[in-house]
Amino acid sequence: MRQQSSSFIQLLCKCLKFRKTKTQSYEQIKNPIEIPQQSERSKGRKTLVIDLDETLVHSSFEPMKINDLIVEVTMKDQKYKIYVNIRPGAQEFIKETSKFFELIIFTASISEYANSVIDFIDPHGLVDLRLFRENCTVYNGVLVKDLSLLKRNLDSVILIDNSVNSFMFQPMNAIHILNYFEDKTDQELTLLIPFLKLISQFQDVRPVHEWLFKYAHFDKFEYVDIMGSKQQFYDLPTSSDTQRDKLLSPADTPKLEEHKILIKSGNQILRDEKNKQDEINDELEDKKNDSISVDKFTETPNRSENNNEKISVLRENLNINSPNAVGKQILFPQNQ
Structure with missing residues (x-):
């Protein structure tokens, strides 16, 4: 079972005292930044989009047992201290995945806070692009990370996020990672690196969760590489080879059912x-x-x-101060 707690992003937005205004069912927050083309360093690579809060870090307005970073932000003329706990392996994860992916950090939090955290976990500037709350799409009062707005081929985009709401538009592109809070024995990011290195060579990364399941549970499977040729993943198990098994333990298999529900719901x-x-x-x-x-x-x-034209107009019409339903969870039907 995934841990449940008050969303840091939700608390952050309460501090900002967002004003609820007239909402529509599908809108894009005003003034999204222009998405640039891939940099020379990342040209031709697949794109890895990574969430920030509860994926790379855990943050709180109250001091925690472990505080790797303290960020001070000013909102509405009032200063706040935000205590940040970095997920184990986060910096190494960015360093390693930057060797074979274009990296984008996409957070539903505000840039005043997020930029300081990203500067800390990515001191060498390996992340190609940063996207924030104002770049999210609002769907029925929930913030969604619409990957189609990145202007990248969706067969080459992967999103790692702890919230199913974030990828409800493109569930086949998502890895649903466990929430991170304060467990310094956590290995989720480290265990994903070999899989991501492998899938960066696939012609089509979708559905990512199914490829992850195969990688975790099978020693042999076929895929089509970026050149269109059939390849075979083959890994001889050894007595010490337990890393892939840890990616998806039996207790985690409901995640696959969640993805199936999301796909049906997304299509609906x-x-x-x-x-x-x-x-x-x-x-x-x-x-x-x-x-x-x-x-x-x-x-x-x-x-x-x-x-x-209608969708384009809707995406232009939302005031940045609305809505305030950040972190709200959508309940999908369990029986399909």
């Missing part, structure tokens, strides 16, 4: 959105026909273009 979300958009377009078309005399041979406007 897309279908519902398409139906809503079709209804809106039909209604607009009816109103147009009522107000303007149109010849029966007049060509119907392209529906897909109308849909794209």
Whole structure:
């Protein structure tokens, strides 16, 4: 079972006293930064997107048993001290994965806090891009990390995150990592490095969780590499070879069921959105026909273009001060 606690991000947003304004079902927070092309160092590589809080670090407004870093931020003319506990292996994880991935840290927290933490865990500037709360997408009051906005091919993008809400749009691209709090024996990041090095050579990383399951439980399986050739992963087990087994122990297998539920739910979300958009377009078309005399041979406007324009408008309309439902958990049906 995953540990449950009050979200640090939720507490942070309470300190900011965000004002609830009119919300819509699918919106992009205003002023997202322009996503640059891959740097020369990372050109042609697959993209690894990493969450910050409860994935790379754990933070609190109260002192903890172990405080690796104390960040002081000023919000609404008031100073706050944030105590940060770095997940074991986080800095080594960034160093190693930067050798074969483009790295992006994508957090739902604010940049004033996150930048100081990222500077500490990435002193050599190996992370190619930093994205913050204002770059998240709001879906029904929940912050989602929409990987399609990164302008990268989704067959080459992996997101590591402790929250299922973050990857509800692209569950097949996600590794759902266990929450980190204060356990200094935690090995989650370290154990993932060999798997990530392997999957960086795949033509299509999706579905990531299924490849992870195969890697953890099978000594042999086939995949297609970046050149389109069939390859075989083969690892002879030894008496000391227990690292892969630790990735997915029997107690962790419900994570796979969560992913299946997410995929079904994600598909349903897309279908519902398409139906809503079709209804809106039909209604607009009816109103147009009522107000303007149109010849029966007049060509119907392209529906897909109308849909794209509507979504684009919605993404531009959200005020940065809304909503305040950060950290809210979505409950998916358990019986599908």
